[in-house]
Amino acid sequence: MAARRLQGPDRIVTAAPSATPWSRRSLPDLLAAHGLDGVPEGAFPNDGWSGASLTALERGGRRFILKRTSWATDWIARSTRDRALREAVLAADPVPLAPPLAAAHLGAAADGNSAAILMPDLSASLIPWEQGGGGAVVVSGGTLDRVLAAVAAIHVLPWDRLRDTHDGLGWPWCPVRERIQLLSRPSAERYRAGGLWVGERFLAGWDAFDRKAPRAALDLVAGVSRDPAALISALERLPATGLHGDLKFANLALLPEGTTAAIDWQMTSWAPVALDLGWFLVANIAQLRDEPDSILERYRGALATAGGQALVGDWATQRDFAIIVGLLLRGWRKGLDAEAGVVLPSGRPATDDLAWWSAEAVAAAARRL
Secondary structure (H helix, E strand, C coil): CCCCCEECCEEEECCCCCCCCCCHEHHHHHHCCCCCCCCCCCEEECCCCCCCCCEEEECEEEEEEEEEEECCCCHHHCCCCCCEEEEEHHHHHHHHHHCCCECCCEEEEECCCCCEEEEEECCHHHHCCEECCCECCHHHHHHHHHHHHHHHHHCCCHHHHHHHHHHCCCCCCCCCHHHCCCCHHHHHHHHHCCCCCCHHHHHHHHHHHHHHHHHHHHHHHHHHHHCHHHHHHHHHHCCCCCCCCCCCCHHHEEEECCEECCCCCCCEEEEEEHHHHHHHHHHHHHHCCCCHHHHHHHHHHHHHHHCCCHCCHHHHHHEEEEHHHHHHHHHHHHHHHHHHHEECCCEEEEHHHHHHHHHHHHHHHHHHC
16 A cells, blocks of 8 residues: 555645554454453543543453543543544554653554553553542652653654554544633533533632632633634644643653653644643642743753754743643632642642732733734
8 A cells, every 4th residue: 555645734744554443453353462352351440530431451460451432421532523532543553652651552442332442551650649648649850850751752752653544634633722622611611511520620610710810811711712713823833743632640650661651642632842731730730849930941951852852943932832721721720729728839829829820821921822
């Protein structure tokens, strides 16, 4: 089969012939290929929000995880127009990895109307969230540097080699508009109207945000949440690459051999690194001692070491958009933390943190939008 042309948002690259799509592979075939045919599935409790289900399989002293997801059961899939089930697409036809990254997927297959994604059980190596009687595990400086090296390595992967598994339609990236709006008030109102419990959770947070944030930040978040066209247009002027999309610490496994594996690639996007960085800062704030600008500078150094300078463009612009995106995606949680009187690992009260993010996002928007 001849090579085809794969069109990304900013360029067209040559793609190799496709691997077998997950939808054309049976689950029994996938399990047999890994010596798991006939192995019973056991319960695997998890605190995921998307609606995907996880089960465990054990053989020969090794444990594996089978993740099932579908359009019908997964609200994030529906909210990000993920009919292809992009994590299964990536698991079936992965981008090549090299240290410091390790693979988290063994393959994917069809199981009725669901995609079944097979993974080694990385539970023991995932960065933990809970510690003892409760509270988030604060990440040390050394661990943070290792994580940022892995994030930079993800961003410099040879994403051009992703194969066209969709008959010339291109790889099914998570749309930037839907990613930015995923946790917004308008989206939360739709979730609630559709009977999803997450709608109430996000709306409670946005109500707290409205009570605690300054007026200029309220206006910024409300305006961009309703219509992110100006933000998207500005982001499109920056260099783009493949992003993980959900860089929570709990999605990263620090393996004994020194490599890092990332799970939950459901929101893999083609966008500037600012989109990943903004979410990284706000999603992990309960585990970070360092201030946002310090973390961004450490990432910038890791990206330079990884040879990714071309992905930066203007660094000050990337930084500003990371702050804007962070507040848009997680202002709801910052509102809840501020009302609860939370004190962050940095020693900063959540009320001060919300004030900082609000002021910085408004200033960044005045410069960039």
